[in-house]
Amino acid sequence: MRSRWSYVYFAFYLLLGIVLLFLNNDLSKAVITLMNVIIVLVPLIGTIFGVMYYYNSKEFTELLLAQPLKRSSIFLGQYLGVALSLSMSLILGLGLPFVFYGLFESSAIWDFSLLLITGTFLTLIFTALAFNIALSNENKIKGFGYAILLWLFLAVIYDGLFLMTLIMFEDYPLDKVSLIGTMLNPIDLSRTLILLKLDISALLGYTGAVFKQFFGTSFGLIISFIMLTVWVVLPVLRIIFKSKKKDF
Amino acid sequence: MKTFFIVMSVIFMTKLSIAQNITVCKTCPISTLKKAIAHAKDFDTIVVKSGTYKEFDVNVNKPLTIIGENYPVIDGELKGEIITITSDNVTVDGLFIINVGTSYTEDYAAIRVKNSKNFLIQNLVLEKLFFGIYIEKSRDGKVFHNKIIGDAVEEYNSGNGIQLWYSNNVKIEHNFVQHVRDGIYLEFSDDCVIKNNVSALNVRYGLHFMFSNDDIYQDNIFENNGAGVAVMFSKHIEMYNNIFKENWGTASYGLLLKEINDAEIEGNTFENNTIGINIEGSNRINYKQNTFSNNGWAIKVKGACYTNKFTQNNFLYNSFDIAYNSKVNDNEFDKNYWSNYTGYDLNKDGIGDVPYRPVKLFSYIVNRTPETIILLRSMFIDIIDFSEKVSPVFTPDDLMDNNPQMKKITW
Amino acid sequence: MVTIENLHKKFGKNQVLSGVDLSITEGGIFAVLGPNGSGKTTLIKSVLGMVIPDKGNITVLNENIKKNSDYRHKIDYLPQIANFPSNLRVKELIKMIKDLRKPTNEDQRLIELFKLEPFLDKKLGNLSGGTKQKVNLVLTFMFDSPLIILDEPTTGLDPISLIRLKDLISAEKEKGKTILITSHIMSFVEEISDEIVFILEGKIYFKGTIQKLKNKTDQPDFEHAIASILTDNHA
Numbered sequence: 001m002r003s004r005w006s007y008v009y010f011a012f013y014l015l016l017g018i019v020l021l022f023l024n025n026d027l028s029k030a031v032i033t034l035m036n037v038i039i040v041l042v043p044l045i046g047t048i049f050g051v052m053y054y055y056n057s058k059e060f061t062e063l064l065l066a067q068p069l070k071r072s073s074i075f076l077g078q079y080l081g082v083a084l085s086l087s088m089s090l091i092l093g094l095g096l097p098f099v100f101y102g103l104f105e106s107s108a109i110w111d112f113s114l115l116l117i118t119g120t121f122l123t124l125i126f127t128a129l130a131f132n133i134a135l136s137n138e139n140k141i142k143g144f145g146y147a148i149l150l151w152l153f154l155a156v157i158y159d160g161l162f163l164m165t166l167i168m169f170e171d172y173p174l175d176k177v178s179l180i181g182t183m184l185n186p187i188d189l190s191r192t193l194i195l196l197k198l199d200i201s202a203l204l205g206y207t208g209a210v211f212k213q214f215f216g217t218s219f220g221l222i223i224s225f226i227m228l229t230v231w232v233v234l235p236v237l238r239i240i241f242k243s244k245k246k247d248f
Numbered sequence: 249m250k251t252f253f254i255v256m257s258v259i260f261m262t263k264l265s266i267a268q269n270i271t272v273c274k275t276c277p278i279s280t281l282k283k284a285i286a287h288a289k290d291f292d293t294i295v296v297k298s299g300t301y302k303e304f305d306v307n308v309n310k311p312l313t314i315i316g317e318n319y320p321v322i323d324g325e326l327k328g329e330i331i332t333i334t335s336d337n338v339t340v341d342g343l344f345i346i347n348v349g350t351s352y353t354e355d356y357a358a359i360r361v362k363n364s365k366n367f368l369i370q371n372l373v374l375e376k377l378f379f380g381i382y383i384e385k386s387r388d389g390k391v392f393h394n395k396i397i398g399d400a401v402e403e404y405n406s407g408n409g410i411q412l413w414y415s416n417n418v419k420i421e422h423n424f425v426q427h428v429r430d431g432i433y434l435e436f437s438d439d440c441v442i443k444n445n446v447s448a449l450n451v452r453y454g455l456h457f458m459f460s461n462d463d464i465y466q467d468n469i470f471e472n473n474g475a476g477v478a479v480m481f482s483k484h485i486e487m488y489n490n491i492f493k494e495n496w497g498t499a500s501y502g503l504l505l506k507e508i509n510d511a512e513i514e515g516n517t518f519e520n521n522t523i524g525i526n527i528e529g530s531n532r533i534n535y536k537q538n539t540f541s542n543n544g545w546a547i548k549v550k551g552a553c554y555t556n557k558f559t560q561n562n563f564l565y566n567s568f569d570i571a572y573n574s575k576v577n578d579n580e581f582d583k584n585y586w587s588n589y590t591g592y593d594l595n596k597d598g599i600g601d602v603p604y605r606p607v608k609l610f611s612y613i614v615n616r617t618p619e620t621i622i623l624l625r626s627m628f629i630d631i632i633d634f635s636e637k638v639s640p641v642f643t644p645d646d647l648m649d650n651n652p653q654m655k656k657i658t659w
Numbered sequence: 660m661v662t663i664e665n666l667h668k669k670f671g672k673n674q675v676l677s678g679v680d681l682s683i684t685e686g687g688i689f690a691v692l693g694p695n696g697s698g699k700t701t702l703i704k705s706v707l708g709m710v711i712p713d714k715g716n717i718t719v720l721n722e723n724i725k726k727n728s729d730y731r732h733k734i735d736y737l738p739q740i741a742n743f744p745s746n747l748r749v750k751e752l753i754k755m756i757k758d759l760r761k762p763t764n765e766d767q768r769l770i771e772l773f774k775l776e777p778f779l780d781k782k783l784g785n786l787s788g789g790t791k792q793k794v795n796l797v798l799t800f801m802f803d804s805p806l807i808i809l810d811e812p813t814t815g816l817d818p819i820s821l822i823r824l825k826d827l828i829s830a831e832k833e834k835g836k837t838i839l840i841t842s843h844i845m846s847f848v849e850e851i852s853d854e855i856v857f858i859l860e861g862k863i864y865f866k867g868t869i870q871k872l873k874n875k876t877d878q879p880d881f882e883h884a885i886a887s888i889l890t891d892n893h894a
Binding site: 057058059060062063064065066067068069070071244245246247248 | 668670704707708709710711728729730731732734736738742743744756759760
């Protein structure tokens with residue numbers, strides 16, 4: 001089950017990479033399009049695959065539970081199995097066409113590597129979140145619903161609320177608030193990380209000192225990566241915690 | 249023709265004065281530049297041998313040619329102005345001038361040209377300076393191939409690299425200016441040509457025009473300055489094939505146009521600037537065949553700007569292509585290439601079938617609430633931008649390029 | 660062998676086990692009985708560590724099972740409904756479980772016993788319920804563990820297989836093993852079990868031999884004895 005879908009996923013990215021490169025013939029534009037794909041699609045696919053895998057392998061999980069295996073290793077094994085195979089599909093699927101296109105001689109290699117790294121982080125985060133949802137919901141339909149809702153919230157609704165908050169309180173100094181708001185959403189966090197590469201010129205146009213420190217130095221990059229790691233670790237810890245408590 | 253005349257006259261003068269060379273060196277009878285000038289007759293040549301000469305307030309008051317051999321050092325010891333030219337037909341060549349005095353009341357310069365014609369200042373190296381080359385009420389001169397390296401940190405206590413004040417018809421070519429306040433500054437100076445210079449890492453502007461008309465600047469590179477070039481309160485300025493890049497920071501831009509009329513901006517490259525061109529109250533300007541790539545804002549229009557034309561420009565991967573702070577538009581955008589264009593070309597004539605709207609709703613939002621910049625490229629923003637594109641409410645609805653090109657324009 | 664003290668478990672608002680105390684000695688076949696929803700499976704799953712009790716202690720072979728998974732090496736468990744990953748082949752599943760636990764050759768004998776050879780290369784999703792149950796039995800009996808837990812082992816089996824299963828259980832008993840069984844088939848329970856444990860409303864209602872139960876309830880046969888417990892309590 002898992003392997004078949006990860007091939008489809010791999011083929012999808014391979015095709016996307018090829019189409020982007022050979023129709024556009026422009027590496028910079030391809031990287032920008034890819035960014036849109038990565039911050040929207042990767043979380044969605046991570047969420048759906050995570051939930052789907054969990055529910056589909058439920059019987060298998062029960063079989064394993066009766067065996068002399070630690071619960072945490074059963075669930076972590078399943079999580080890593082999904083998350084890593086998705087990540088590999090992403091990295092290879094997008095990486096191969098770009099390598100053939102001559103990425104290594106291009107200046108876009110750092111932008112591109114950053115894209116793949118954030119893509120991998122997003123896969124790890126959203127698969128973990130999906131497992132959390134599935135672990136907490138016995139009902140498959142409910143689980144799927146929550147998972148899609150979670151994605152929709154983080155990908156779109158959150159930013160809408162965020163934007164409205166910023167506009168409503170525009171008379172106050174907002175730079176700290178806006179950075180914290182970004183940290184609390186892994187999709188925004190990844191987006192910021194990519195913005196640091198693609199749109200640094202625009203970001204430096206803003207006056208706030210906190211912004212300046214964040215975007216003008218490597219501080220922003222380091223903080224973002226730390227936060228992404230936290231975003232991976234917390235849901236994974238909850239998987240372990242929750243799986244220890246759960247009855248089957 | 250003028251250039252030719254100057255060059256010829258320089259050669260002529262040099263030839264004339266061969267018999268009347270005065271040599272300055274540490275062990276010669278004449279060991280200072282001041283003494284040499286006092287001894288010299290009109291049209292003599294003074295050759296300064298290498299060595300360090302501690303002199304300041306050197307007044308060149310007769311038509312002389314001063315040539316340094318192997319870059320002799322003229323050290324002003326921070327006492328004030330170093331060389332002042334008050335005569336026509338003076339050439340200064342090949343000196344290394346350092347330690348200009350700093351003052352809050354007087355603009356001390358490494359070399360000043362005052363009320364003179366036909367001067368030539370070339371191959372100088374200036375360091376530790378306040379003002380570098382100061383041309384005051386002079387005309388028909390040339391500033392050629394000088395290297396000016398300052399150490400300016402703050403605007404208020406630093407001077408400009410090359411400054412023109414009430415000076416017309418001056419050519420400024422092949423100079424290299426960095427770490428001063430303004431790399432090149434023109435005030436009330438008309439008919440000047442600024443060409444092939446590199447102005448970088450300056451505290452304020454790479455090049456700055458105030459109340460100066462009919463000037464041309466071309467093939468210059470402005471890099472990493474507080475802001476690239478500021479053209480203010482001037483008319484008929486022509487700007488060709490310059491490169492403006494990496495002018496980063498709050499309110500930083502490649503080019504600032506303020507109260508400018510009837511200018512030509514053609515063939516320039518704006519790359520990695522926070523704002524490519526910042527336009528305020530400027531009218532009848534033609535923007536043609538420029539390339540704007542990877543800027544925060546390619547063009548930011550503030551206040552009333554009328555009858556400007558943007559044609560055949562390339563807008564590549566800018567975070568925002570155009571930003572307006574009003575709903576009124578009287579400018580024309582036509583036949584540009586926009587990398588953000590997503591339309592199609594069914595009849596294959598190379599022109600997109602759907603007009604392109606370069607002003608995004610989000611740029612309007614960011615203008616209002618700058619912190620929202622952090623939401624750049626969010627899917628939510630894409631959605632509201634799209635709805636604004638379909639029915640413009642906040643952005644000028646007639647602002648669009650009806651003939652967006654499908655491919656990057658090459659000339 | 661297995662000691663359970665004061666075991667409580669609640670699923671949501673539903674109190675399933677409320678203070679179960681049970682001690683099972685080594686050797687012999689114990690049948691866990693009770694009406695539907697009385698907590699039989701929950702009890703068994705608690706012993707296996709699949710259900711985490713709210714309160715109480717369980718020791719298996721003198722090891723407390725809390726935060727421990729090694730004791731499961733000593734248990735063979737037959738789950739109630741054999742749900743296997745449907746895209747695995749029978750052969751692959753057997754091999755995988757062996758990899759997880761320990762190598763054994765017992766599976767060959769069991770496969771022959773239940774006539775499973777023709778199905779070895781089939782995917783589990785394509786098997787009938789009875790065949791799946793046979794695979795389930797192979798997986799359970801191929802390891803030689805001192806404690807065997809069978810949850811509804813007779814489900815879906817044909818008469819011949821049922822006889823073979825009974826033989827198998829008796830043989831394991833001969834080896835001195837402890838076997839826990841739940842079943843609804845009273846004749847099967849009566850035939851093979853040494854002692855029965857009757858659960859009612861989350862508590863142990865009765866523990867002892869079938870004879871003792873008959874005496875207690877004054878009924879001549881086993882089925883009626885069980886029925887009388889139920890009617891007495893629900894009347």
